Amino acid sequence: xxxxxxxxxxxxxxxxxxxxxxxxxxxxxxxxxxxxxxxxxxxxxxxxxxxxxxxxxxxxxxxxxxxxxxxxxxxxxxxxxxxxxxxxxxxxxxxxxxxxxxxxxxxxxxxxxxxxxxxxxxxxxxxxxxxxxxxxxxxxxxxxxxxxxxxxxxxxxxxxxxxxxxxxxxxxxxxxxxxxxxxxxxxxxxxxxxxxxxxxxxxxxxxxxxxxxxxxxxxxxxxxxxxxxxxxxxxxxxxxxxxxxxxxxxxxxxxxxxxxxxxxxxxxxxxxxxxxxxxxxxxxxxxxxxxxxxxxxxxxxxxxxxxxxxxxxxxxxxxxxxxxxxxxxxxxxxxxxxxxxxxxxxxxxxxxxxxxxxxxxxxxxxxxxxxxxxxxxxxxxxxxxxxxxxxxxxxxxxxxxxxxxxxxxxxxxxxxxxxxxxxxxxxxxxxxxxxxxxxxxxxxxxxxxxxxxxxxxxxxxxxxxxxxxxxxxxxxxxxxxxxxxxxxxxxxxxxxxxxxxxxxxxxxxxxxxxxxxxxxxxxxxxxxxxxxxxxxxxxxxx
DNA sequence: TTAGGGTTAG
Numbered sequence: 001x002x003x004x005x006x007x008x009x010x011x012x013x014x015x016x017x018x019x020x021x022x023x024x025x026x027x028x029x030x031x032x033x034x035x036x037x038x039x040x041x042x043x044x045x046x047x048x049x050x051x052x053x054x055x056x057x058x059x060x061x062x063x064x065x066x067x068x069x070x071x072x073x074x075x076x077x078x079x080x081x082x083x084x085x086x087x088x089x090x091x092x093x094x095x096x097x098x099x100x101x102x103x104x105x106x107x108x109x110x111x112x113x114x115x116x117x118x119x120x121x122x123x124x125x126x127x128x129x130x131x132x133x134x135x136x137x138x139x140x141x142x143x144x145x146x147x148x149x150x151x152x153x154x155x156x157x158x159x160x161x162x163x164x165x166x167x168x169x170x171x172x173x174x175x176x177x178x179x180x181x182x183x184x185x186x187x188x189x190x191x192x193x194x195x196x197x198x199x200x201x202x203x204x205x206x207x208x209x210x211x212x213x214x215x216x217x218x219x220x221x222x223x224x225x226x227x228x229x230x231x232x233x234x235x236x237x238x239x240x241x242x243x244x245x246x247x248x249x250x251x252x253x254x255x256x257x258x259x260x261x262x263x264x265x266x267x268x269x270x271x272x273x274x275x276x277x278x279x280x281x282x283x284x285x286x287x288x289x290x291x292x293x294x295x296x297x298x299x300x301x302x303x304x305x306x307x308x309x310x311x312x313x314x315x316x317x318x319x320x321x322x323x324x325x326x327x328x329x330x331x332x333x334x335x336x337x338x339x340x341x342x343x344x345x346x347x348x349x350x351x352x353x354x355x356x357x358x359x360x361x362x363x364x365x366x367x368x369x370x371x372x373x374x375x376x377x378x379x380x381x382x383x384x385x386x387x388x389x390x391x392x393x394x395x396x397x398x399x400x401x402x403x404x405x406x407x408x409x410x411x412x413x414x415x416x417x418x419x420x421x422x423x424x425x426x427x428x429x430x431x432x433x434x435x436x437x438x439x440x441x442x443x444x445x446x447x448x449x450x451x452x453x454x455x456x457x458x459x460x461x462x463x464x465x466x467x468x469x470x471x472x473x474x475x476x477x478x479x480x481x482x483x484x485x486x487x488x489x490x491x492x493x494x495x496x497x498x499x500x501x502x503x504x505x506x507x508x509x510x511x512x513x514x515x516x517x518x519x520x521x522x523x524x525x526x527x528x529x530x531x532x533x534x535x536x537x538x539x540x541x542x
Numbered sequence: 543t544t545a546g547g548g549t550t551a552g
Contacts, residue, residue, distance in 0.1 A: 110544085111544085115544085147544090151546080177546090182547070185547095186546070208546095245547055246547085250548095283549040312550085314550045318550065346551060382552075386551085
């Protein structure tokens with residue numbers, strides 16, 4: 001069949017592109033070009049650009065942009081919009097904005113493409129600024145614009161701006177789209193307000209797998225672990241269609257306080273539904289078992305995975321480190337490199353952490369060096385804090401201090417916390433005071449530095465300095481909240497504070513405690529008496 | 543041509 005018109009060409013090209021056969025699609029585009037520019041129309045360009053949705057196609061996008069200019073279509077609004085979208089999808093944000101800046105005609109899609117493109121590239125602040133600019137102009141936002149702006153608020157944890165958008169939507173008065181409701185819930189929970197998220201959830205007329213995942217993650221990431229698990233269990237019992245996203249979200253809440261048994265039950269749900277091959281689910285399982293103390297099971301899940309990604313490796317490295325097997329963690333890193341998996345910034349956090357806990361300072365410093373020099377990953381303050389922690393734990397407090405002094409950025413509280421922590425392990429009150437002072441400057445309202453410093457003084461028997469530190473804390477109006485512990489017995493929660501005798505069975509409880517303590521001593525337990533805060537003789541300290 | 547959710551450290 002002789003191919004005579006542009007539309008036929010375009011249908012053919014888009015057919016191949018849609019089926020993922022980029023080579024053939026591009027091949028036909030090339031043949032079309034050979035026929036001359038007269039054969040091209042704007043649809044050919046938008047079709048080609050729609051295939052440029054991955055980072056590797058950035059260069060292709062630029063070439064198509066050149067062809068657009070050559071054929072005189074650069075002021076067509078649909079072509080401009082497609083260019084903007086492709087540039088942002090390829091990560092070329094600057095070029096995307098440049099196209100936007102040069103467009104004479106801009107419709108709602110133009111604005112929304114930039115606003116959402118900025119969000120996709122984590123430039124949330126710029127995205128909200130543009131949204132504000134758009135609201136001053138003549139083009140009205142549509143629901144996708146609001147959706148993207150809400151996502152920007154989530155990224156920035158900007159509760160005030162998020163509420164404003166919620167207000168605008170409320171004033172518009174129309175029934176909210178479920179996608180908008182999900183974005184609202186996500187915004188509220190990322191901003192730490194699960195209550196607001198829950199209110200939106202309850203007012204939603206219908207729910208789907210995404211909105212349920214959002215509220216589940218909202219619970220999970222705001223320390224409502226029990227609620228998250230209960231919500232998940234309720235969904236399973238109610239026969240609601242569970243998807244892998246929900247499963248990986250709920251796995252994320254498992255930790256030391258959650259029961260391994262419940263985790264195993266969720267594992268069986270995963271097997272029943274056939275989600276075992278989903279990498280998010282498997283990574284979540286590795287992490288769940290590791291955090292709940294079952295390293296063997298973590299290893300099993302890890303070794304069964306056919307396509308391990310960098311997160312799988314990072315999680316497994318961290319698992320070995322958590323279980324005190326630093327050398328195995330480092331071996332695993334070697335295997336990861338042999339498999340050709342690129343390490344990420346988190347890989348190095350896990351490695352530094354592993355080195356820190358097994359005292360491999362030199363090895364750790366090597367990792368830190370190779371991270372920046374070989375892998376070109378720029379360190380975050382978390383990495384600096386890990387290095388300080390590593391040096392500090394090894395007793396190299398002076399090295400830790402000079403490391404901090406040599407940092408290219410202002411050290412943040414994580415760094416000072418690491419130094420102070422190390423000082424308290426090694427009982428260095430001089431440097432401890434220095435670190436605590438820095439920490440107090442950084443976070444004036446936190447009782448932690450005062451308490452840690454006071455504890456260092458106590459361990460040295462320097463009672464006067466200890467008292468001065470506590471006085472200073474009180475003068476600054478900082479209060480230490482009394483630490484409460486609690487235990488759940490047969491669905492009743494019993495909470496208690498230090499030296500608490502208010503419980504009706506206090507007598508019996510303390511008798512049992514004394515009995516347990518005698519057992520511990522018999523088993524060879526050596527109490528750590530350094531941090532007893534008051535002046536007592538050795539026997540009383542026990 | 544703009545499109546809501548999930549896993550990794552401490």
